[in-house]
Amino acid sequence: MGDKTIRTALFPGGSQSMERLFRLMGRGRVDPTPMTTHEFEFKDIGKAFDLMKNKEENIIKPLISFL
Numbered sequence: 001m002g003d004k005t006i007r008t009a010l011f012p013g014g015s016q017s018m019e020r021l022f023r024l025m026g027r028g029r030v031d032p033t034p035m036t037t038h039e040f041e042f043k044d045i046g047k048a049f050d051l052m053k054n055k056e057e058n059i060i061k062p063l064i065s066f067l
Helices: 014-026 042-054
Strands: 038-041 062-065
Touching: 038 042, 042 062
Parallel strands: 038 062
Antiparallel strands: none
């Protein structure tokens, strides 16, 4: 994933906090699944963004799988 760029908004603490969160997730210390309402494969990322933009299907936090 070294060639991927992750962009977010409204994340307290900025990129340093985001990096720490990803490290914790990678070590299995933080499980993001209880916070998610929808799951998508990377190939369906466009649908995830459309649902968020239009606030459809009661979407709050999508989880995008890169595997």
